[in-house]
Amino acid sequence: MFAPFLTPAYLPFAIAFVVMIGIGLIEAIGLGLGHLDLDGELGVDANGGVLDWLGLGGELPILIWLTSLLGCFTLAGIAIQQTATALTGAPLHWGLASGGAFVAGALLNTLAANGLARVMPGFETTVISTDDLLRQRGTILEGTARRGSPARAKVVDRHGQAHFVMVEPHDDADALRSGDTALLVRREGKLFFALPEGNTLLQSI
Known part of the structure; x- marks a missing residue:
């Protein structure tokens, strides 16, 4: 058949x-x-x-x-x-x-x-725009993100949908390691910059 x-x-x-x-x-x-x-x-x-x-x-x-x-x-x-x-x-x-x-x-x-x-x-x-991921927290999935060396992160938007983006630390001295949580604060094209969870700027958020 x-x-x-x-x-x-x-x-x-x-x-x-x-x-x-x-x-x-x-x-x-x-x-x-x-x-x-x-x-x-x-x-x-x-x-x-x-x-x-x-x-x-x-x-x-x-x-x-x-x-x-x-x-x-x-x-x-x-x-x-x-x-x-x-x-x-x-x-x-x-x-x-x-x-x-x-x-x-x-x-x-x-x-x-x-x-x-x-x-x-x-x-x-x-359906959200890429900028809607700003001010959301993401989790580094693998590797270590440093300035000039981004790492892959998972971000869950307000609808519960997972997005996978490339992230670098916002500050030159920071490093985001696998499992770390960070706040996305700005982006350039498809690259996001984030503050680590322990940053003093986030303690009141």
């Missing part, structure tokens, strides 16, 4: 299906990779234009949007190959079928993504 889906004609759609399942599992176990600040990261207006047409204007989590796109691509590809087989007795070449499936899948995903954005309004409340 599933043998045709392992042939070269169906291979792109089988791969897309496997990737879709993998991304769905990542989103389901909550690794915090699903939300992107499209305004801040891409420097475009996410409330209109091409992002709105693609279904990203409503701040739908990017992994859910991508999962939907892969699903639409897979369904469109299988439909194209099944139709071609019924009409000609053989499926199309995988390249030709993939091109048609990409166009059809993108159009179908526009409807699907906009529909998902309407029925999943809760996601909009968890």
Whole structure:
């Protein structure tokens, strides 16, 4: 029954299906990779234009949007190959079928993504800008952060969502070691600067 889906004609759609399942599992176990600040990261207006047409204007989590796109691509590809087989007795070449499936899948995903954005309004409340991580405490995960040598830290925002950022000490003399907690006080691009928990400036916070 599933043998045709392992042939070269169906291979792109089988791969897309496997990737879709993998991304769905990542989103389901909550690794915090699903939300992107499209305004801040891409420097475009996410409330209109091409992002709105693609279904990203409503701040739908990017992994859910991508999962939907892969699903639409897979369904469109299988439909194209099944139709071609019924009409000609053989499926199309995988390249030709993939091109048609990409166009059809993108159009179908526009409807699907906009529909998902309407029925999943809760996601909009968890999309934050990068600056919202300032004045939040983070925990150094590995290594030692020094000036000029950042380390990876985990920060949990006000919605309970985990973010992973690179951190350096705010002061030249400080060092942030694995397991230390620090307050993010400023950022330059994607790099954050933090005061260690024991800093005297934080004792009254």
